[in-house]
Amino acid sequence: MDTALIVGYLASLCSVCSFLPQVRKVIRTGDTEAISTKMYCLTVTGFILWTAFGLMRSEWPIIVTNAACFVLSALILVKKLRS
């Protein structure tokens, strides 16, 4: 496996895992005040488009990474909209 691929997989891992502490914090504290609704609307839209891009190119790493990020960021957006 070439170095670039390893770096790519590590980057994917960071991107997906980065949402986990924010999801946990929002669920634990219920505090979403400082979180920007506009940010998460754009973030969720971006992940939908990246997943569509991956499907069009049949690139499974892009599909899986962005579908996971979509679910997690959508969770944060729903909590924000409900608070």
Next chain:
Amino acid sequence: MDTALIVGYLASLCSVCSFLPQVRKVIRTGDTEAISTKMYCLTVTGFILWTAFGLMRSEWPIIVTNAACFVLSALILVKKLRS
């Protein structure tokens, strides 16, 4: 230009622009309480790795998108660490 490429560019635009409202909100309110430090540490690391991946593959769209996201997310992380 094929449809997938258009979807890809729109996805990049959403990803980069998504950080702008959060940067503006954090600067305007100074409130970072609800924002997860761990999230932004992983997010910033992810964008560094994605930029490195783009450089290794000479993929300018990946380099430019992720370098911009790195700068914006690092701004939010610095504000969080200083608050």
